[in-house]
Amino acid sequence: MLQSFLKISTSLLSLWIYSSNVATVASQNVECNVGFSLKSGGKGVCKHLGSSSIDTYHCPYSRCWCQNHQWIPISACRLRGSGVPGTSSQQCATYDLVAGNSFNCKNPGGIAYTCHPERYPPVMICDTCTWVPDS
Numbered sequence: 001m002l003q004s005f006l007k008i009s010t011s012l013l014s015l016w017i018y019s020s021n022v023a024t025v026a027s028q029n030v031e032c033n034v035g036f037s038l039k040s041g042g043k044g045v046c047k048h049l050g051s052s053s054i055d056t057y058h059c060p061y062s063r064c065w066c067q068n069h070q071w072i073p074i075s076a077c078r079l080r081g082s083g084v085p086g087t088s089s090q091q092c093a094t095y096d097l098v099a100g101n102s103f104n105c106k107n108p109g110g111i112a113y114t115c116h117p118e119r120y121p122p123v124m125i126c127d128t129c130t131w132v133p134d135s
Contacts, residue, residue, distance in 0.1 A: 029127050031048055032046040034096070034097040035096040035097060038094060043060065046058075056131075058130045059130070060126075063128045064126040065124065071093045072121050073092075074105055074117050077113040077115035078115075080104075090107050092107060101117055
């Protein structure tokens with residue numbers, strides 16, 4: 001009797017895990033092609049535009065990189081809200097795609113920029129992420 005109960009419990013637990021809305025994406029890389037931000041506790045928030053929707057993933061920040069850096073290079077950036085003419089290239093630790101090739105970006109010092117690069121920049125790539133279902 002106890003053995004049957006354990007088998008049934010194990011089967012139900014397996015079904016629950018399989019049907020869970022949260023999935024860990026350990027074996028593939030997730031490209032943060034529309035945004036990357038940081039949460040408390042060393043978590044990165046990676047936004048990926050797939051074929052039809054934007055998916056959000058929580059990833060260990062230590063598993064997110066762009067060309068061996070934890071920032072992405074973006075050109076044609078203007079200091080947000082300054083009115084200062086001219087542009088600069090920035091190392092964006094966090095970024096969000098606004099429209100087309102326009103990004104809002106913060107460098108590692110937390111200074112905010114709006115960037116309009118001619119080409120789409122390289123993006124953060126994370127692994128060992130957990131998909132966050134839409135709420």
